[in-house]
Amino acid sequence: MSQPKGTGNFKFKAEVNQLLNILVHSLYSNREIFLRELVANASDALDKLRFQQLQGAEVEDLPLQIDITCDPGNKTLTVADSGVGMTREEMVQNLGTIAHSGTAEFVKNLSESTSAEQTRDIIGQFGVGFYSVFMVADEVAVTSKSVNDDEPAYTWKSNGQGSFSVSPVEGEVGRGTTIRISLKEDATEFAQPDRVKSTIRRHSGFVSFPVMVDGEKVNTVAALWREPKFQITREQYDEFYQALTYDTEAPLDVIHLSADAPIQFNSLFFVPKTSHDLLMGGYQGQHGVDLYVRRILIQHQNKDVLPEYLGFLRGVVDSEDLPLNISRETLQENLLLQKISRQVTKQVLSHLQKLATNNSETYEEIWNQHGKIFKLGYTDFVNKDAFAELLRFNSSHFDDDKGLTSLDDYISRMKEEQDEIYFLAGQSRQAVISSPHLEMLRRKGVEVLYLFEPIDEFVMDAVGTHKEYKLVSAEHADPAKLDKLPDTEEAEAAEQLSDEQHATFEGLLSRMKDILGARVTEVRESKRLKDSPIVLVSPDGSMTSSMQKIMRVMSHDESTPPRVMEVNPDNELVRNLLRMYEKDKQDPFVTLATEQLFESAMLLDGYLEDPHGLVNRVRQTLTEATKGKAE
Structure with missing residues (x-):
């Protein structure tokens, strides 16, 4: 049934009343959002008119734009458009009810909010539409002339207190809608042109129609x-x-x-x-x-x-x-x-x-600037392959820490019989290069990726394999597998231990285990070392030392994780200890040297908490070494 054509007074629907009550009696941190809503509505009206024009409809030739007028003296703000406008029936329906699906439940949730702060969190930014104008308005007058009707223009007017009126407008009114807002005393800032312009640029700066504020176009940057x-x-x-x-x-x-x-x-x-x-x-x-x-x-x-x-x-x-x-x-x-x-x-x-x-140059510049953030993608298993291809690392292929390689580039340089991608973590390139774990890989000419960030090992663990090649820490490299690769570095081979010497060496390893006690789980002969006397490794199948340190920090664990000490029988220092042990199985210098070697390795791995013992043993060792020289 159509509405009568004269002046009429109407009550808002219950949902609108609830919404308006919340808007009026709650505090808002972002009241400027009302302007975004009004501009959006005006833009929609202009879009609908342009669509009718494209369909061949004959309409009055008016500029398709949004005009905003500020009047600080009268504390008013006016938003006008030359869009499709509204008939009287459309004004009653569109401005007096909430037709959006689910909005009644939305309003119900608002009314059940336990505090103004919670209410502000819910509706301070989204979903309040035209009614958001009552956050700043004492009274709103909407005058509209429909493009599709010959009836006169009508004015919808309300103070947001539960009712509204609709009345015809005398005289000629152009097509479109004009909203005149009488501002509340605490909202007169929205009658200031600069305030309105900044709000438009922030929220509606890319509207496809010109937005004019007191005759000045505000949305000047194209979308x-x-x-x-x-x-x-x-x-x-x-x-x-x-x-x-x-x-x-x-x-x-x-x-x-x-x-x-x-x-x-x-x-x-x-x-x-x-x-x-x-x-x-x-x-x-x-x-x-x-x-x-x-x-x-x-x-x-x-x-x-x-x-x-x-x-x-x-x-x-x-x-x-x-x-x-x-x-x-x-x-x-x-x-x-x-x-x-x-x-x-x-x-x-x-x-x-x-x-x-x-x-690649531009991408490497992007990586150097933003790679730390990008590495957080190790949890994106859906895009795991694309993520892995975009990773970059420094490696032993380069002469300094500036070079970067991808996993694919690493694979292209792999040895013919190599089937694993190796990496090693450390605080710096120098720290990584100094690690005993690299000795066998270096001797075989195998490239190693250098990891300098704590997150890198999480990345490697998440990636796991790339192009069917498993990512393996140098700490966990299998010496038997690497031994099949030819040596690329010439090194003077140490004289092999005799069977008798080897039996004595096993006794030395047992003596070292007794000296260190529970600090190590095992002392064994190393198959990976060529130069260094010893290396500490994690028990088979456990985390790398750098990952252990990260996990200890995260769990506030101050204990030292169990380690295996591997001893290089070809090292000159170890050979000297072997001769000492052979002469005197309880030689105190063997104890001194074992403690010193172990704590030096702990220091390099970042686990030595009290260096005093190590320093005292250094002094004692120097004293013993200089005694013979002095005599």
Whole structure:
């Protein structure tokens, strides 16, 4: 049944009353959102008119734009558009009821909030639509003339207290809708042009229609993500990036993506030249991209579109498929957004793979700046292969710590009979190179990846294998397997121990185990050492020493993990100890030397907590060594 054509007074529907009551009596940290909602509604009205024009409809030739007028003296703000407008019936229906599916339940949840703070968290940013205007308005008057009806224009008026009136407007009124807002005393800032302009730029800066504030166009930067890539210059990308991020430097790379199926979206990402706000392996409060719906910003720094390990990217994602007034909670659970996230992540990784292949210098610069964040992707098992291909490491292939290699490049340099990828962790390149664990690998000419960050071993463990090659720590390298490879370094072979000497050596190993006691699980002959006298290794199948240190820190465990001490029978120092032991199985110098060797190895591995004993033994050893010289 149509409404009568005269003036009428109406009551809001119950859900609207509840919503308005919450809006009026709750505190809000972001009241400016009302302007975003009004501009979005105006943009929709203009879109509908343009669609009718494309369908051949004859309409009055008026500029398709949004005009905002500020009047500080009268404390009013006016938002006008030349869109399709509304009939009287449409005004009663659209401005007096909530037709959006599920909104009644949404309002019910709001009314059950236990505090103003919880209420603010729920509706301070999303889902309140036109009614958000009552956060700042004492009274709202909406005058509208429909493009599809010859009846006069009507004015809808309400103070948000439970009712509204609709009355005809005398005289000529142009097509479209004008919203006049009489501002509350504590909201008069929204009658100031500068305040309104900054709000428009922040939330509605990329609306496709001109937004004029007191005659000045505010949305001057084009929404490049909606433009064809071949029409955009690098200078335009750089200008957009600097307007978006306020970064004074041009980005290292631009990633412009779009998709129509199965989910429609457009996105534009930038790789900053410098890593900002890096703290404890993550971006503190800076991770996220701006999420738009039809060029309207609905969330700044959305953290659901891109995974954390791609959080170094800055940019925007825009989708026609997401509802404009989606609530924060619904946004987090929205299946469409999850599908967009999966597709965007896949396309970003694909772009970086192509960049790494075609422009390795730029990719290595990106890695040097943002690699620490990217390594967090070791938990993304869905994109495990793409993630692994993008990893970069320093290695023994290079002369310094500046060189970087991929796993694929490592594989291309592998020995013919090599079937494992080897790595070793340490605090620096020098620390890694000095490790006894590298001796056999170095002798065989096998390349070793150097890991300098605590997260690196988690990465290696998660990747596990790459192109069917297992990733193995040098600490766990199988000497028997490596022994099959030919030596590439010439080294003077030590004289082999006789059977009698070997039996004595076994006794020396037993003596060392007695000296060290429970500090080691075993003392055994080393098959991997060529130069160093001893090396400490983890028991077979356990974690590497560097991983153990990380886990101890995480669990606040101050105990020393069990170690196996391997002794090199070809080392000159060990041969000297062997001769001493052969003459006197209780020689005190054997005890001194064993303690010293063990604690020196513990020091190198980062487990020696009290160096005093080691220092005293160094002095004692020097005293013994200089005694013979002096005599």
